[in-house]
Amino acid sequence: MAKQYDTFVDDLATLPEGKEVVLAVRNLDDFKTIAVKAVVSSTGEEDDLLWLRFSRGRLRDKPWRIKVIEELPFEALFIESSVLQ
Amino acid sequence: MDMIKGHQELVAALRKSGDVIEVTRQVDWNLEAGLIARHINETGDRSALLTNIKDYPGARMHASPLSNYRRMAVAMELDPDTPPKKIIDEYERRVRRPIKPTLVKDGPCKENIVKGDDINLLQFPAPMVHDGDGGRYLATWHVVVSRDLEQRDWVNWGMYRCMVHNEKYLGLLTLPGQDIGRQYLKYQAANEPMPVAICIGPDPCSAAASTSSPGAGVSEADIAGAIAQEPIELVKCETVDLEVPAYSEIVIEGHLLPNVRVVEGPFGEYTGYRTSPRDPRPVVKVSAITYRNNPIVPIANMGTPVDECDILFSITWGMDVRQAVSKLPVAAVHIPPEACGHAAVVAVHKIYEGIAEHVANAIWGSKLGYLMPFVIVVDDDVDPYNWNEIIHAMFTKLHPQRSLHARHCTPGHGLYPFLSTYERKWGIASNLLIDLTWPIDWDKNIDVPQKASVRGMYPRGLAEKVVAGWKEYGF
Incomplete structure (x- = not known):
């Protein structure tokens, strides 16, 4: 059975299809934030499901697909920044 | 205990x-x-x-x-x-x-x-x-x-x-x-x-x-x-x-x-x-x-009122607002839970013009200035705990040109729903003072309308007598 993940994105152009990307996704079983190296696509029926949410939480209608190549350490999601907003 | x-x-x-x-x-x-x-x-x-x-x-x-x-x-x-x-x-x-x-x-x-x-x-x-x-x-x-x-x-x-x-x-x-x-x-x-x-x-x-x-x-x-x-x-x-x-x-x-x-x-x-x-x-x-x-x-599930934050803000921020305006001729203060902590309602004894500005400046000059974008100032015949009275004052005493005082580029934060995405990101807010007091230069006998209420339009002794004996009328 396909695993289900989700990620938050407003502009789909920032989620390149068919290329290896490092993404913060959530496992929808326990909602942990996990870092993955993965390939995503808007079409296809193989691979796991990747639900997409807008950055304020609204769910998009149609899920994408995700092939997780490797789960990375959580620290891979660290963004170096001093900005506080 | x-x-x-x-x-x-x-x-x-x-x-x-x-x-x-x-x-x-x-x-x-x-x-x-x-x-x-x-x-x-x-x-x-x-x-x-x-x-x-x-x-x-x-x-x-x-x-x-x-x-x-x-x-x-x-x-x-x-x-x-x-x-x-x-x-x-x-x-x-x-x-x-x-x-x-x-x-x-x-x-x-x-x-x-x-x-x-x-x-x-x-x-x-x-x-x-x-x-x-x-x-x-x-x-x-x-x-x-x-x-x-x-x-x-x-x-x-x-x-x-x-x-x-x-x-x-x-x-x-x-x-x-x-x-x-x-x-x-x-x-x-x-x-x-x-x-x-x-x-x-x-x-x-x-x-x-x-x-x-x-x-x-x-x-x-x-x-x-x-x-x-x-x-x-x-x-x-x-x-x-x-x-x-x-x-x-x-x-x-x-x-x-x-x-x-x-x-x-x-x-x-x-x-x-x-x-x-x-x-x-x-x-x-x-x-x-x-x-x-x-x-x-x-x-504690935050959302539309009333939740824990709304209750606590009405109490703890209410106290902070009272302190901020403590040296002004203020009759009562309330932070209505229904306004999510965004508004203070302050009843004042209007003894000088500009008191509403004075009250708003005191609140926005305190630490709450970053958290409370709306200040509503009413005369002391309005109970700040009573929404009915506040709404009545809002839609009868508010002069569309004279009563609204907006301030721009005030401190705020990213959770204010009314800001644009850019303003939220950088905490660039705007504040609004709603002054619902009668102008001081309006003559009380000539210019100020008389409130048509139990308290405002009947001899005090008669009003007290009727209200005290209410059940005797059969109500």
Whole structure:
């Protein structure tokens, strides 16, 4: 059975299809934030499901697909920044 | 009467007053528990102790601990039927005498201690509070304790949302205008991790105090003692140089990492909206968890009024506004819970023109200026606790050109729903003063309309006689 993940994105152009990307996704079983190296696509029926949410939480209608190549350490999601907003 | 020392003791007190029910059927931590809390808030129902949580045998959650004035009265050991104004007056009376906490060697929150590889935040039923939230918010009713890097005796307590990233990391909302943000920026400038302790389910007085805004240099622990009318017992943490309320259900110790961000949120917030987007925000690396036996995880579900924030803001921020305007000719102040803490209604004795501006300047010049974009000033014949009277004044005394005074480029924060995305990002807000007082240069006998009410249009003696003998008319 396909695993289900989700990620938050407003502009789909920032989620390149068919290329290896490092993404913060959530496992929808326990909602942990996990870092993955993965390939995503808007079409296809193989691979796991990747639900997409807008950055304020609204769910998009149609899920994408995700092939997780490797789960990375959580620290891979660290963004170096001093900005506080 | 002994103070309510912890959250389990609060539940016992609510049970005694009939303000909590026990739900024994299975409830899912994923949305169902949050939805129950939300429905309680929207209907004003009793709080709910959930004792059968899916995937977490033996665990307990408490939905909507203090989301109405009745439960707040119980928490302050007052009669549950005490009216809001009397609760707020009593709060003000108590906080005039801050009481420093006492350090004790041991406490219930030390009944279980977990460190190192055994740390697992998901051992507790962290709720998915709203559908579409960025994660499971384990801390929605809590105190975040932190110490200033330079002024070491300044220990801040605040209630800032905490999202579970995984077993050992938490996201912590840290805004620059809040005390924790100011402290964090100092640690960050020194490139030092900032020790924090997140005390979930503390005694209700500590939780209430953590939402007050006494300002930099003042410790909310002293305010908590004042509300409780006795010192709050604190115990030392295991891995950070901080002290925490000894009766907390769960204490998470760790460090807010400097110059590091991980995407956090979004979250349905106290404004009644999910406003701020998923964005890179500070992250806590957990170093220890201590907890009471059979701990209760409280869920305060922020959203449309009335929730815990709305009630506490009306009390604690109400006190802060009263202090800010204390030297002005003010009759009464209220922060209506329905306005989510965004508005102060201030009744004034209008003895000089411009008093509304004076009041607004005093509020916006205080620390609340960053949190309260609306100030409504009414004459002293309007009760600020009575929405009907406020609305009536709003749509009869408001002059569309003369009564609205907008200020631009004021400090604000990213949770204000009315700001644009850009303004939210940079905390660029606008404020509005609504002046509902009659102009001072209007002659009272010629220009000022006479209010057609029991109080305003009948001889006082006759009005009192009719009202006092109301039942004699057959009503």
